[in-house]
Amino acid sequence: MSNYTHIFFDLDRTLWDYDSNATITLHDLIDRYKIINGYAIQKEEFIQQFFTVNDDLWARFDEGSIDKEYIRTKRFKMVLEGLGINEFNYIEQLQEDFISECPTKGKLIAGAREMIEELSRKYSLYIITNGFDGIQHTKIKFAGLEEYFDEIITSERAQVQKPNPLIFEYALKIANVDKSRSIMIGDNFDSDIIGAKAAGIDQVYFNPENRKNGFNPTFEITHLDQLSNILL
Numbered sequence: 001m002s003n004y005t006h007i008f009f010d011l012d013r014t015l016w017d018y019d020s021n022a023t024i025t026l027h028d029l030i031d032r033y034k035i036i037n038g039y040a041i042q043k044e045e046f047i048q049q050f051f052t053v054n055d056d057l058w059a060r061f062d063e064g065s066i067d068k069e070y071i072r073t074k075r076f077k078m079v080l081e082g083l084g085i086n087e088f089n090y091i092e093q094l095q096e097d098f099i100s101e102c103p104t105k106g107k108l109i110a111g112a113r114e115m116i117e118e119l120s121r122k123y124s125l126y127i128i129t130n131g132f133d134g135i136q137h138t139k140i141k142f143a144g145l146e147e148y149f150d151e152i153i154t155s156e157r158a159q160v161q162k163p164n165p166l167i168f169e170y171a172l173k174i175a176n177v178d179k180s181r182s183i184m185i186g187d188n189f190d191s192d193i194i195g196a197k198a199a200g201i202d203q204v205y206f207n208p209e210n211r212k213n214g215f216n217p218t219f220e221i222t223h224l225d226q227l228s229n230i231l232l
Contacts, residue, residue, distance in 0.1 A: 124150050162191035
């Protein structure tokens with residue numbers, strides 16, 4: 001039986017299936033805007049290029065070297081240019097459509113809904129995310145998880161990003177709980193695990209791909225249902 005009372009979750013790729021939801025949205029947008037018509041490019045190539053660019057931009061955002069406006073305005077331009085598509089005239093609308101539509105897709109990581117329902121009967125649940133207020137709240141709403149979380153704490157709201165321990169301290173203050181009674185669950189080793197450790201909070205590293213990292217977190221899992229062994 002654990003001594004924890006409060007659980008802090010990362011959102012993207014921990015609970016909300018970013019890759020699947022983004023892929024569904026990109027398929028729709030490629031067809032709508034006829035982006036690859038006239039080019040010897042497959043949809044899968046476009047989507048792979050998107051994830052390559054997107055993951056790099058978010059890593060730079062987490063480091064604090066770029067802001068959200070840079071991501072909003074440069075992401076699809078970089079994707080298209082990387083594929084040699086230089087005559088597309090609707091980049092701004094494409095980006096706005098992606099931002100407004102992707103968060104409304106509700107696919108979750110396998111086992112997320114069932115585990116959240118179980119944990120909510122015993123613990124107070126919170127989100128700590130480097131995403132933006134409106135977008136992250138929309139994801140939670142359309143995924144049908146609103147009722148389970150007391151607060152969604154974004155880097156935009158806290159004015160500081162993971163892995164900076166200040167965002168975790170901010171979350172502890174919001175939740176009115178001591179760090180000894182808290183645990184952080186996330187898939188990003190640098191942002192979620194190193195950040196929580198620096199703040200003195202126990203961690204569960206959700207590591208479905210079995211990546212090797214610099215130190216052992218408090219716990220490590222490859223599937224969310226393994227949280228039962230730790231917390232239930």
